[in-house]
Amino acid sequence: MLSLAAALPGQETPVAPYPDNLERLQGDNGFSRGFGDTNHSFSFDWFDSHAHLAWSHYPNLLKGGQIQEVIDRWLGYTGVYHSGRLILLDPYLETMEWAKNDPRVYVFWWLVWEQANQLPEIKRRVEAGLIQGLKLHTGDFRRKENPDYHVMGSEAWHKVYRYCEEADLPVLIHVNEHWGDQAYTYGRGAKKFWARAGYTNQELLDYCLSELVAKHPKVKWILAHMNFQGTETLSALFERYPNLYVDTSIGMFLREYDHLTAAEIEPYRKFCIRWADRIMFGTDVFAYHPLESSYPGSLHNWWLPHYIFISRLGLPQETLDKVTHGTCEAVLGKYLKKMPAEE
Numbered sequence: 001m002l003s004l005a006a007a008l009p010g011q012e013t014p015v016a017p018y019p020d021n022l023e024r025l026q027g028d029n030g031f032s033r034g035f036g037d038t039n040h041s042f043s044f045d046w047f048d049s050h051a052h053l054a055w056s057h058y059p060n061l062l063k064g065g066q067i068q069e070v071i072d073r074w075l076g077y078t079g080v081y082h083s084g085r086l087i088l089l090d091p092y093l094e095t096m097e098w099a100k101n102d103p104r105v106y107v108f109w110w111l112v113w114e115q116a117n118q119l120p121e122i123k124r125r126v127e128a129g130l131i132q133g134l135k136l137h138t139g140d141f142r143r144k145e146n147p148d149y150h151v152m153g154s155e156a157w158h159k160v161y162r163y164c165e166e167a168d169l170p171v172l173i174h175v176n177e178h179w180g181d182q183a184y185t186y187g188r189g190a191k192k193f194w195a196r197a198g199y200t201n202q203e204l205l206d207y208c209l210s211e212l213v214a215k216h217p218k219v220k221w222i223l224a225h226m227n228f229q230g231t232e233t234l235s236a237l238f239e240r241y242p243n244l245y246v247d248t249s250i251g252m253f254l255r256e257y258d259h260l261t262a263a264e265i266e267p268y269r270k271f272c273i274r275w276a277d278r279i280m281f282g283t284d285v286f287a288y289h290p291l292e293s294s295y296p297g298s299l300h301n302w303w304l305p306h307y308i309f310i311s312r313l314g315l316p317q318e319t320l321d322k323v324t325h326g327t328c329e330a331v332l333g334k335y336l337k338k339m340p341a342e343e
């Protein structure tokens with residue numbers, strides 16, 4: 001009965017027992033057999049690979065102390081769900097300097113496309129331990145009169161990507177955009193932009209894959225928000241590009257008291273098991289207004305929907321450990337900070 005790692009026909013939802021259930025079944029002559037049999041696989045370490053805190057009150061920058069307050073409060077709320085570490089996607093040097101000495105907090109420098117000339121400063125910040133990755137966002141093009149994505153493949157940017165290869169620096173990139181709204185996840189569509197864009201989602205992705213991902217195979221490219229694509233499409237991309245990753249923010253999202261049917265679980269479960277080494281838990285959480293508010297919006301609007309979705313999949317422990325923190329640790333590689341307990 002303990003080998004029910006996969007869903008059985010007719011089973012309502014898949015179940016993966018917590019690994020130590022097996023000890024109780026067989027150990028001590030089976031004295032505790034049956035006790036705690038409903039303990040399922042569970043992660044005690046959720047590493048949020050997609051968070052915005054300093055930037056979230058744009059154009060006002062949240063200062064180190066304020067971010068500290070938000071993080072402490074946020075981790076306080078989510079602490080019951082065993083959160084600990086997060087990657088901030090923020091553009092501010094001040095944030096990086098503040099985060100440097102906090103072993104829980106990482107910063108990926110959010111650059112705009114005019115900043116390819118910042119390569120010397122990127123190097124300096126990496127070497128100074130101020131940043132552990134880069135964040136790029138094609139949403140910048142939406143603000144342009146004549147949006148042209150070819151800047152992504154400019155020689156100046158290729159120099160940056162070449163440095164990322166040398167330095168083993170991961171790059172999180174938000175490539176595509178919704179067509180319509182996705183009210184369930186608070187997502188607003190970009191129909192107006194698409195009406196004047198002069199290119200399609202697919203053209204933009206194809207360019208990004210051929211010009212960035214394929215030409216810089218040693219860079220770990222993380223597609224934000226599962227690139228707004230389904231598991232079948234993403235599987236094909238993973239098959240083709242071994243240096244491609246996704247974060248689960250917005251893509252694996254289930255509201256409190258909502259549910260997934262067995263048929264809905266199946267493709268996501270298969271996807272996670274097959275591609276656990278490429279999937280990173282993320283929430284897209286930001287700090288709420290006003291800062292002083294004790295409204296636990298981050299918990300109910302960002303943390304729980306992402307946490308609940310993954311928990312519902314009944315993943316085997318090994319898969320769950322990778323999706324919730326192991327893959328993120330591997331992507332950070334040499335930039336992984338030592339937690340105090342490990343020193």
Ligand SMILES: [Zn+2]
Nearest residue numbers: 050052089284
């Ligand atoms: Zn984001």
